Amino acid sequence: MTKPQAIDVMEPTNENLPREKFEELEAFINSLPTTKSALIEILHKAQNIFGYLPRDVQLFIARKLxxxxxxxxxxxxxxxxxxxxPKGKHTISVCMGxxxxxxxxxxxxxxxxxxxxxxxNGITPDGLFGLKDVRCIxxxxxAPVMMIDDKVFGRVREEDLDTILESYRRKEILV
Incomplete structure (x- = not known):
C-alpha cells in the first residue's frame, strides 16, 4: 500500500482552476467569524467564484474546514x-412538457x-451557452417555450433561433 501524497490546500490539482479563485475563496473563509455551521454559505460563495463545485473545490473546502x-x-x-x-454563462432551457x-x-x-x-446538459466550447431540457416551464x-436564463421565449419557431442566439452573442461583444 502506498502512502497518500500530501497536497497543499492552496495548490489545486486541476490546472483549469485558477489559483486566484482558490485564494479568493480562502480569504472569504478566513473572513468568517466562525466556520461552524457555515458550510452552505461557503459552498454558495465557492459556486459564485468558480461557477460550479468541482471535486478539487469541494476537497479544498473540506480541508479548510x-x-x-x-x-x-x-x-x-x-x-x-x-x-x-460547469454551466454555460447563459442557460437555455427548452420545455419538453x-x-x-x-x-x-x-x-x-x-x-x-x-x-x-x-x-x-452540455456547454458550448466557449462557455457561452449551456443547453438543457426541462419538464415544464x-x-x-x-408553447413551444424556451428560456434563456430568466427570460421566457414563447411560440418559438426554428427560424427564430439564429436571431435569439445572436442577440446573446452580441451582448457578450459589447461587455
Whole structure:
C-alpha cells in the first residue's frame, strides 16, 4: 500500500482552476467569524467564484474546514442549487412538457443542439451557452417555450433561433 501524497490546500490539482479563485475563496473563509455551521454559505460563495463545485473545490473546502470530503459532497449532492459540472454563462432551457412537445419543442431542441454543437446538459466550447431540457416551464399557452436564463421565449419557431442566439452573442461583444 502506498502512502497518500500530501497536497497543499492552496495548490489545486486541476490546472483549469485558477489559483486566484482558490485564494479568493480562502480569504472569504478566513473572513468568517466562525466556520461552524457555515458550510452552505461557503459552498454558495465557492459556486459564485468558480461557477460550479468541482471535486478539487469541494476537497479544498473540506480541508479548510477540517471536515471529511464526503460531508461536503453530501451537502453538494443533496441541494439541487449546487452543481458539480460547469454551466454555460447563459442557460437555455427548452420545455419538453406535453403542450410544448406537441407544438414542436423536440424540433427546437434538435435545432439548438445542431446550432450549438452540443447535446442536452452540455456547454458550448466557449462557455457561452449551456443547453438543457426541462419538464415544464409553466407557460403552456405560449408553447413551444424556451428560456434563456430568466427570460421566457414563447411560440418559438426554428427560424427564430439564429436571431435569439445572436442577440446573446452580441451582448457578450459589447461587455
Amino acid at each position: 477540517g471536515i471529511p470530503g464526503a460531508e461536503v459532497f453530501g451537502v453538494v449532492s443533496f441541494y439541487s442549487y449546487f452543481t458539480t459540472k 406535453t403542450a410544448c412537445f406537441v407544438k414542436g419543442a423536440d424540433k427546437i431542441m434538435e435545432r439548438l443542439k445542431e446550432k450549438l454543437g452540443i447535446e442536452s 409553466g407557460t403552456c399557452g405560449m
